Amino acid sequence: MGKKKIAPQNDIAYEKYVRGYNIIKQHPMFSPLLSHVHDVRRKGNLCPENGWAVITRNGYLHVHPTRRGDPLEWAYVIAHCLLHLGLGHFHDKDDTIKWNTACDCFIARFLSDMKLGRAPSDLQYAIDFSAPSEERLYNDFIEKGIPSSLTGFGTAGLTCGDMIMAQEKTDWSGRKIDWVDCFAKGLSMAVTSAINVAAGHEPFLGADKECLTPAVRAKNWFISSYPLLGALAASFTIIEDPVICTRMDISVAAVNAYMREIYMNPAAGLDLYECRFVMAHELLHVGLRHQARCQGRDPYLWNVSCDYVINGWLVEMALGELPKIGTLYDPELKGLSAETIYDRIAVDIRTFRKLATLRGIGLGDILEKDTPGWWAIGNGVSLDDFYRRSLSQGLSYHEEQGRGYIPAVLIEEIRALSQPPVPWDVELAQWFDNYFSPLEKVRSYARPSRRQSSTPDIPRPRWIPAAGSEEGRTYGVILDTSGSMDRSLLAKALGTIASYSISRDVPFVRVVFCDAATYDQGYMAPEAIAESVKVKGRGGTILQPGIDLLEKAEDFPKEGPLLIITDGYCEPLRIHRDHAFLIPKGNNLPFMPKGKVFRFS
Numbered sequence: 374m375g376k377k378k379i380a381p382q383n384d385i386a387y388e389k390y391v392r393g394y395n396i397i398k399q400h401p402m403f404s405p406l407l408s409h410v411h412d413v414r415r416k417g418n419l420c421p422e423n424g425w426a427v428i429t430r431n432g433y434l435h436v437h438p439t440r441r442g443d444p445l446e447w448a449y450v451i452a453h454c455l456l457h458l459g460l461g462h463f464h465d466k467d468d469t470i471k472w473n474t475a476c477d478c479f480i481a482r483f484l485s486d487m488k489l490g491r492a493p494s495d496l497q498y499a500i501d502f503s504a505p506s507e508e509r510l511y512n513d514f515i516e517k518g519i520p521s522s523l524t525g526f527g528t529a530g531l532t533c534g535d536m537i538m539a540q541e542k543t544d545w546s547g548r549k550i551d552w553v554d555c556f557a558k559g560l561s562m563a564v565t566s567a568i569n570v571a572a573g574h575e576p577f578l579g580a581d582k583e584c585l586t587p588a589v590r591a592k593n594w595f596i597s598s599y600p601l602l603g604a605l606a607a608s609f610t611i612i613e614d615p616v617i618c619t620r621m622d623i624s625v626a627a628v629n630a631y632m633r634e635i636y637m638n639p640a641a642g643l644d645l646y647e648c649r650f651v652m653a654h655e656l657l658h659v660g661l662r663h664q665a666r667c668q669g670r671d672p673y674l675w676n677v678s679c680d681y682v683i684n685g686w687l688v689e690m691a692l693g694e695l696p697k698i699g700t701l702y703d704p705e706l707k708g709l710s711a712e713t714i715y716d717r718i719a720v721d722i723r724t725f726r727k728l729a730t731l732r733g734i735g736l737g738d739i740l741e742k743d744t745p746g747w748w749a750i751g752n753g754v755s756l757d758d759f760y761r762r763s764l765s766q767g768l769s770y771h772e773e774q775g776r777g778y779i780p781a782v783l784i785e786e787i788r789a790l791s792q793p794p795v796p797w798d799v800e801l802a803q804w805f806d807n808y809f810s811p812l813e814k815v816r817s818y819a820r821p822s823r824r825q826s827s828t829p830d831i832p833r834p835r836w837i838p839a840a841g842s843e844e845g846r847t848y849g850v851i852l853d854t855s856g857s858m859d860r861s862l863l864a865k866a867l868g869t870i871a872s873y874s875i876s877r878d879v880p881f882v883r884v885v886f887c888d889a890a891t892y893d894q895g896y897m898a899p900e901a902i903a904e905s906v907k908v909k910g911r912g913g914t915i916l917q918p919g920i921d922l923l924e925k926a927e928d929f930p931k932e933g934p935l936l937i938i939t940d941g942y943c944e945p946l947r948i949h950r951d952h953a954f955l956i957p958k959g960n961n962l963p964f965m966p967k968g969k970v971f972r973f974s
């Protein structure tokens with residue numbers, strides 16, 4: 374039913390019917406219903422001789438083949454029949470005539486209020502009833518009968534009803550159609566079009582109907598009905614060009630945060646609810662700043678990790694429907710962060726390289742940076758701040774209006790993005806605080822060394838740590854000294870460690886240097902570590918012997934934590950005590966770490 378009907382020459386009756394049909398087809402309220410309806414206009418169909426048309430529950434519209442009606446009359450008749458489907462009137466009742474008549478009365482009032490078309494002369498009766506629903510009016514007809522003033526509203530004439538009940542619920546193509554849902558979509562399209570007409574964006578009702586693809590309707594729904602992602606959706610342009618999508622290897626969808634574009638391949642055949650899911654997926658990639666958080670990780674594997682997290686949230690939120698292709702979903706990963714999932718899959722790169730995102734196999738749907746937008750060349754708000762603010766404000770509006778469930782983990786991540794990121798050295802300081810609480814100071818009159826005072830004969834009190842409080846107050850440093858370690862970054866990391874150790878009254882640190890061999894340096898004063906390090910550059914890095922040395926050392930506390938400083942180019946490690954890793958920003962470990970990972974820059 375996609376093509377416009379063309380009347381054969383010299384058939385005046387059919388020509389007028391086609392004109393009426395096209396009036397309804399152009400109307401945004403009825404076009405979704407009409408697209409699933411198959412009209413039958415031939416001799417011997419189900420339409421009575423004295424009627425105009427009848428409709429079956431599976432979407433066959435049987436039209437009188439020879440009746441000459443005005444186009445406005447045909448528009449009225451077709452709309453009347455479609456409303457039986459859209460309003461869900463096909464119910465099996467004990468008295469089908471009374472039920473059909475009750476439904477006809479409400480449709481007649483509906484079309485009269487709409488002023489759509491013109492009722493044929495034989496269907497013009499006084500609309501006079503007070504029942505609030507078809508069911509109530511049907512019950513009145515059962516008790517009192519049908520008043521003469523309420524007969525004749527149907528399009529099948531006076532001898533039978535215009536709803537043919539004895540039909541299957543599937544439509545003419547064999548598919549099961551939700552007619553009520555189609556009508557709801559039409560109502561939404563009609564309201565949108567009416568607003569556009571009032572605003573001057575459309576010349577008449579339904580003028581831009583053909584442009585409302587499922588993707589565009591999904592975007593409009595987010596803007597009007599889903600505050601969490603509404604601001605983000607409004608700032609993006611939907612690209613639905615199959616040629617562009619083919620050229621960019623986009624099988625379903627992708628997003629470019631810098632160009633503010635979401636690519637949706639129409640060849641994927643997504644329906645409205647699948648488009649909502651996909652669009653929410655792409656908008657969350659942008660709002661949660663997944664591209665900026667990649668930080669040197671493999672872009673594709675990072676994309677896969679983020680996909681698992683986002684799809685798990687969207688399924689939990691029941692936001693749209695999970696598409697059949699290009700979606701990565703695993704219930705066992707529920708509650709895990711993208712960083713944690715990345716650490717898991719990074720150990721089996723070959724397997725996960727074969728997975729398909731919404732863009733395709735081996736391709737991430739987060740597109741790389743292209744031409745800079747206004748935020749990069751002007752004095753406006755930065756791109757990062759813009760997306761963070763949009764998602765944060767959207768969350769506030771969503772919660773205030775009670776628009777739907779949002780997983781607690783997603784709420785925490787959005788709120789965390791609203792705060793400035795904690796610098797790596799501050800996180801490292803917090804790690805030190807967990808193991809080395811401040812020492813209790815006591816007053817002492819013991820004289821300090823003559824080399825430290827200009828008046829050694831005058832005793833003065835001072836605060837010193839209590840006797841024995843520094844015993845066991847140490848930790849181990851496993852230091853990668855191979856040639857791949859950047860000297861400037863290594864110096865910065867060691868300087869930070871030394872300052873934190875001194876400020877927390879750690880007198881000595883057990884240090885082990887590792888490259889292709891292990892070098893036990895014993896206990897060293899924190900300030901002396903940086904001065905003693907020499908990058909040897911002897912090839913590969915082997916850290917496990919150094920870890921084993923400290924774990925088995927009798928002179929190292931059993932509860933002493935380990936801090937491993939490496940660039941990530943090492944073997945998988947087995948560590949049986951508390952530990953943390955300090956690695957350069959952008960580097961990754963070849964295994965899933967159990968301790969904290971601090972990335973310094």
